[in-house]
């Protein structure tokens with residue numbers, strides 16, 4: 001599950017699941033391949049992944065970020081792993097842009113379940129962040145009101161329901177999803193649930209909790225704007241209050257290791273391997289300097 005580095009008094013436990021998931025890796029590979037073939041007039045709709053260092057790397061290869069389809073001057077547009085709204089898809093087609101669709105298959109699966117529930121007359125509830133692009137995209141395919149809830153409290157303000165369908169943002173915490181489902185069951189005649197949390201997220205969260213339980217300081221690496229990294233850090237914090245969310249090696253503080261015997265390290269799904277390696281090396285250097 002993880003490996004333990006020995007050497008000095010401080011031990012470092014690194015999560016095997018840290019870093020790019022299958023969907024993010026696929027999106028990066030598609031963008032890199034496109035940049036290699038023809039970097040001219042290559043754009044992503046929004047940052048390809050929620051990691052500023054990786055986005056900068058792509059920009060240096062010629063992949064430009066545009067926030068709106070209207071801003072793409074022509075050429076190719078890459079849809080990121082979070083998916084794209086129906087409106088943006090239509091606009092891109094109307095403008096005859098070449099489309100590279102890097103939407104993660106797990107996100108497409110969540111979109112399919114949302115459409116299925118809607119088609120079969122269920123009111124739709126998504127457990128997730130209302131302003132996350134993945135959730136915005138899922139909502140756009142349903143032409144009626146979609147209820148997005150961040151937890152039991154907001155779910156409790158809604159209902160009662162005759163027929164309710166519940167799905168989750170793919171990177172949602174499994175514990176929170178279970179709590180919301182249990183709470184809506186009490187106020188509904190019929191509830192249909194599709195667990196759309198992707199396996200990569202479930203494995204990463206389980207491993208992170210497992211490591212956080214064994215250490216006395218936990219470091220979670222990933223973009224400050226990355227929802228899945230923020231969630232990972234908050235899950236770890238529940239188990240280990242000395243959890244620190246950092247973006248890069250330079251954000252580490254040596255005082256965090258003072259008096260610590262075991263340090264855990266994990267990273268969000270959009271964190272590049274090289275950043276994790278940098279953080280690992282810096283942790284190693286800091287712990288060596290303390291021994």
Ligand code: SF4
Nearest residue numbers: 021023104106170198
């Ligand atoms: S976290 Fe899961 S759903 Fe999101 S891109 Fe990665 S594999 Fe796909």
